[in-house]
Amino acid sequence: MTFSDLNNLNVEDTEKQLAACCGSKKWLSCLMKGFPFANENDLVSKAENCWYYECNETDWLEAFTHHPKIGDVKSLTEKFAGKEQESVAAASAELIEALAKANSDYENKFGFIFIVCATGKSAGEMLRLLQDRIKNNRAEELNIAMGEQHKITVIRFKKMIDAAAWGKLKASQLTTHVLDTSLGKPGKNITIRLKGFIDGHWQTIAQGITNNDGRIADLLPPGRILKPGKYKMVFETGEYYDSTNVKGFYPAVDIEFSVTDESHYHVPLLINPFGYSTYRGS
Amino acid sequence: MTFSDLNNLNVEDTEKQLAACCGSKKWLSCLMKGFPFANENDLVSKAENCWYYECNETDWLEAFTHHPKIGDVKSLTEKFAGKEQESVAAASAELIEALAKANSDYENKFGFIFIVCATGKSAGEMLRLLQDRIKNNRAEELNIAMGEQHKITVIRFKKMIDAAAWGKLKASQLTTHVLDTSLGKPGKNITIRLKGFIDGHWQTIAQGITNNDGRIADLLPPGRILKPGKYKMVFETGEYYDSTNVKGFYPAVDIEFSVTDESHYHVPLLINPFGYSTYRGS
């Protein structure tokens, strides 16, 4: 389907297409007010606004329930829920079992299933993410799951509409890059929590693990714009050094910064066991 | 009085001397168990142990009540409470009034008077400290006031015993130094909070303002040893840049680090508006 194919659908068919991208009724009715859409960016931008600013907890939870439950062993060993999660299939039986257990623990703790944009993630990475995220409180996990759902929504838009001008869609507004300057290599497998200062408290709003290049490509969903304010990224450098048997001085690195506009923010970390630097990059 | 003069006093006179250094009965009786003392360091070390580990909130508050109340305008305009606070006298009438008001607000909020080791501090610096510290919670202020009382105790020891081997007394176990590498100058007038990770929470345990050389000489009382664990220093860099009309990227710089032994920890900060570094110095 091309973009104009979408715009030329009747309302009922359009709703059917969009509902397959995100399962919240409130989100759908909000988004349909903008139909037809000016272009791909307009679609994503309206989807973002409806999701973050018009929906509430009830709506977010409703969307989560439309994901196939991937918490049990049977479902985890099959290929389900679309292409996003196919990498899970390659995991060992033990890993699958650990994932199943972690999913179940997660749902027990928070009352909703674990939502993650699984594209490109292995079962091992998903388990690591689950184990990291289960330490958050419920409000934080709701923030993170919202972001993950929105990433999934955008990915589904991209599958739905072929050959679209998706290249123009801005990637994550906030990016980072961890370099281990003792090794001259990227700092990989480091958990990063992005926190916002919300209602007088620091609250995690996104979370990920650095890849082999020391980056998290989708710390924020594409097109998502942070409101002006104070944010911080917390890098779990203690775990990083423990895992490589290096004695480090920094249990965590906590970089607080100001977001003042819609421009791109690149905030890298240069780390070594007894020193680190950061700067606003470009 | 020399150190051996002190050791040669009878118990009653010794108690009189020591009670003038810190007003807690529990502290005094604990300290007297160690009398006579091996040397100056032994006296300070026992005083520290009694104060931090044998006393409790009741004892700390009792010691605080033995300070002359410096909160009202009359007392602030005189020279009182020993040499430590003489610098206050030079302040203007408005400043004195602001100090009086801040002292009163402080006592109303926390239920005890503002304790600060005033040596070398001007009235303006004391006001700034009061305004900074009043933002803390009561448990944090109790921590900080304990440290300040202990610094005062050690200063009084030094006045009581002439020509002592005080040079061997170790200075603050933790030191820092702020350099503004945009200016090539020390970062002065920056509030720093030292926090410990206590009972699962970050709690301020000491607080100060950098001097003209970008340092806080007595962030910790001399001889005080931190228990192994996680600590952080939080530098109020946002205020610093606001006060110099520079637009900075960092509302605060938060350096978390591990204390593993009794050695000296030097943790400097090199700051510029869009980048900073830290390292473990020597």
Place this chain on the structure above:
Amino acid sequence: MTFSDLNNLNVEDTEKQLAACCGSKKWLSCLMKGFPFANENDLVSKAENCWYYECNETDWLEAFTHHPKIGDVKSLTEKFAGKEQESVAAASAELIEALAKANSDYENKFGFIFIVCATGKSAGEMLRLLQDRIKNNRAEELNIAMGEQHKITVIRFKKMIDAAAWGKLKASQLTTHVLDTSLGKPGKNITIRLKGFIDGHWQTIAQGITNNDGRIADLLPPGRILKPGKYKMVFETGEYYDSTNVKGFYPAVDIEFSVTDESHYHVPLLINPFGYSTYRGS
């Protein structure tokens, strides 16, 4: 012409095509030994080998003479020598005159014309480059001009062969990025000299000026591989600060590093007036 069109030409026609890319007879005969070429990368790689390792000063100078002389006012005000240099045309009369003068000075000093890969460079940038490069010695300028000629050769290959797999051609093996962390902005218009340690001396082998993003995209020609050894980049930070009326501590920043293999080397500079950092990036 497609790549296979080239390979299907007879020898004479192929020579005519390649001779238009670089005017050295020795280079051409060396390159023709490799005809037909396996693919685009093979062509570039052989061209590089012939140029750097089979040709000598006579051959390099011969190639330089095949460039239209761009040193006089008339030629500079026209559009000549192919698309590479069209940006020159937009310059003012004064600028053109200054360029003509600088070209003439250059030729008088070194005995060959100023060779520069002008793609994307304005007349002002070219003048700045001329004024920078004229300070080098003849051996250094010969090195630099060789590199510039090779960049031009590769650009001409790309124009000659349409739709080729040029995307696979590796960009500059060595890259840098200057960030001014006092401003949170790229460090632009900074002259950088790349020097190699050749026969016991440091000799400039490439030279450029950082663009608006603080980078020099083509410090080395695409596909060019540095021999293992010691290299340094010298950043003219004194001029940079002078031009912005900032008092800086560093007349120049000189970063020496080891090249040990064919991998990509990213060596950024984070600069502020009284401090700087560098690291091997990725």
Place this chain on the structure above:
Amino acid sequence: MTFSDLNNLNVEDTEKQLAACCGSKKWLSCLMKGFPFANENDLVSKAENCWYYECNETDWLEAFTHHPKIGDVKSLTEKFAGKEQESVAAASAELIEALAKANSDYENKFGFIFIVCATGKSAGEMLRLLQDRIKNNRAEELNIAMGEQHKITVIRFKKMIDAAAWGKLKASQLTTHVLDTSLGKPGKNITIRLKGFIDGHWQTIAQGITNNDGRIADLLPPGRILKPGKYKMVFETGEYYDSTNVKGFYPAVDIEFSVTDESHYHVPLLINPFGYSTYRGS
């Protein structure tokens, strides 16, 4: 002898005393023009001026010849030339022999004996210094030896005049501190060359090796003031990493900076294998 004892000596006796501190006749006659001296700093300051700005190569070489030759095995195994060099005595026979050989090589290359302020230096450190300094050219070694002679002169002043106000004598105008932030330890045993930009060339003017604290206390003689200009310190980081079997990216670190006034310059280096920083400290 007190300072006023010195000032009360007759001219002949004063000359005898001062001649024992530095063996150049020109220096002595220049210095005697300032006799009697206002205070210790005045003596040192005049001695510096006479030495650096009134003497020439002939005078410097004359002073060097007044040092007992310490190049042969016999003399090296004894204790000679005053207290400055007593540490040499503790060395093993092999070390003494290597020292003797190196001294002889040095004198053969430069035509004057190896001058070094040996205070606090072991025979091993002296050998390392000899091996480092023999790589310099003659003009550079003359610069360095001049500085070493002046340090010796000042040390002899201090021994000659008891209980003097030597504490007020400023230490080295330029200091550095190397920290290895991979280890959280000082960078020790690193050769540093201080170079000045003299007559259009970089020339080594002082040289030393970092001690266990990562510092060189006397890189410049006490009281010596650098003329405004460009200077650089070159740190032999390649050797440092080689000696600790760490693969590093930096064969050397070369920090160029501007001296604009008589204030103290602290220029530290924070090094790790794939990154480094420097700043102007305080």
